[in-house]
Amino acid sequence: MDAIWTLGNQDTPRYAPLNADADADVAIIGAGITGLTTALTLAEAGQKVIVLEAREVGGGVTGGSTGNLYSTLASGQASIRKKWGDEVSRDVIRARSEAVDVIEALIERFAIDCQFQRQPAYRVEPANDSKAGYDWDEEKAALADAGLDVEAADHPGLPFATQGIKISDQAQFNPLHYVQGLATVASDLGVIIHEHSPVRNVDHKQGTVTTDTACVSARHVVYATHTPKGLNLLQAGMLVSREYAVSARLKSGHYPEGIIWAMDPFHSLRSYRQGNEQHVIVIGEKHKTGEQKGDHYRHLQEYLQTHFDVEAFTSQWSAQQYSSPDGLPYIGRLHGQDTVYLATGFAADGLTWGTLAAMIISDQVLGRDNPWQARFDARRITPGKSATQYTKENAHVARHMFKDYLSTEKLKEADEVAPGQARVAKVDGEELAIHRTEDGQLKVLSAVCPHMKCIVHWNNAESTWDCPCHGSRFDCDGEVIEGPSYHPLARRIR
Known part of the structure; x- marks a missing residue:
């Protein structure tokens, strides 16, 4: 979808x-x-x-x-304050607040119909959760020091008890x-x-x-x-990850209003109305690009079903993130x-x-x-603030370069891949990305990413070939979807 x-x-x-x-x-x-x-x-x-x-x-x-617009950071303001200090933390809030105001001004000036509205943001955790332990005092102090209006969270419309904070005057729209x-x-x-x-x-x-x-x-x-x-x-220090989203209509109950970050350990929730139809959206299941494990969409669907009276799921999609060191x-x-x-x-x-x-x-x-x-x-x-992630990500790339080439399975023929399957395998000495569609069409590509020569991995949730090194992604025909690669995966005739 x-x-x-x-x-x-x-x-x-x-x-x-x-x-x-x-x-x-x-x-x-x-x-x-x-x-x-x-x-x-x-x-x-x-x-x-x-x-x-x-x-x-x-x-x-x-x-x-x-579609959320906010002055703070989704990961929290306390971490950036701890790493950079008060002045930079304040600058982050001021710069981002200015950018949100620019978006609002452009929408008003050019009458762009995109469902923009000011909304509060909430950062909450399940009430009385012994496993939680989020430092609310530290987060509130970082936000208040940067000039944001922060208060204890009133009820954000979730169907379970929470505790946390509310940040006024943020925004949402259809991006x-x-x-x-x-x-x-x-x-x-x-x-x-x-x-x-x-x-x-x-x-x-x-x-x-x-x-x-x-x-x-x-x-x-x-x-x-x-x-x-x-x-x-x-790119050498960038953490590249994917996160997934699922939306649903409800049979009964209230749709949550505002930007809600639930620390359980982390889900982002919001509502969206298109015409007369309203939807609840949950985002989560983040993982490193090229390292998909499990059915992330199903897990998000189960999360919504656990907390809401779901009538039908309406959309599912994912997006990529690049986090600086x-x-x-x-x-x-x-x-x-x-x-x-x-x-x-x-x-x-x-x-x-x-x-x-x-x-x-x-x-x-x-x-x-x-x-x-x-x-x-x-x-x-900024070596003092970047060295740890640079070291981890370069070790991550080196590990994939070494492991993926050595551990590639060997096939005699690409025809060994069954309908609905996708495999990376060595055939006649070459690493190939092999996918057979449900209707039996065989698609064979080089498994070597043109960017840095890492081996791509199959993302079953998206039916894409994803590179675990720097985040290049390719569709099942090999064309570049996103990431640093200029060129598609080379096609092979088998």
């Missing part, structure tokens, strides 16, 4: 693929919240902008997000409808958007961005791709490149970080000062 945000999504404008060489002031790769907010801002400043999107507008991480609205406004201002135009190469020195069919030449290039494409040192996003100029920009390391907080990234990058392109540029600089080096 698609994300719930696609409901009522007929009559959506579509944009033709790039089919001829073109010139621009700025080429933006990615038509999510980062790319389109940047494009709109630059177009209003008189820049000629071309946006290249591999799929469709909002079809990546933005369209798979929670897909929002970026589709941004695309319409940007297009009206002269931004040229090309869907179904996956980028295969970027030449930083020449300022060229190449797809399968044509090339864009630009003075500035922006990677609005959630992680930079190709090889980049930032020092807890802050990387936004701004690429190392050694003054006209190439990136934004990554958003963790689970990408809608707000993506908007802030657009504000910072747009100002850099236009030669304007931005108060947040230095704080989230993509060129910063």
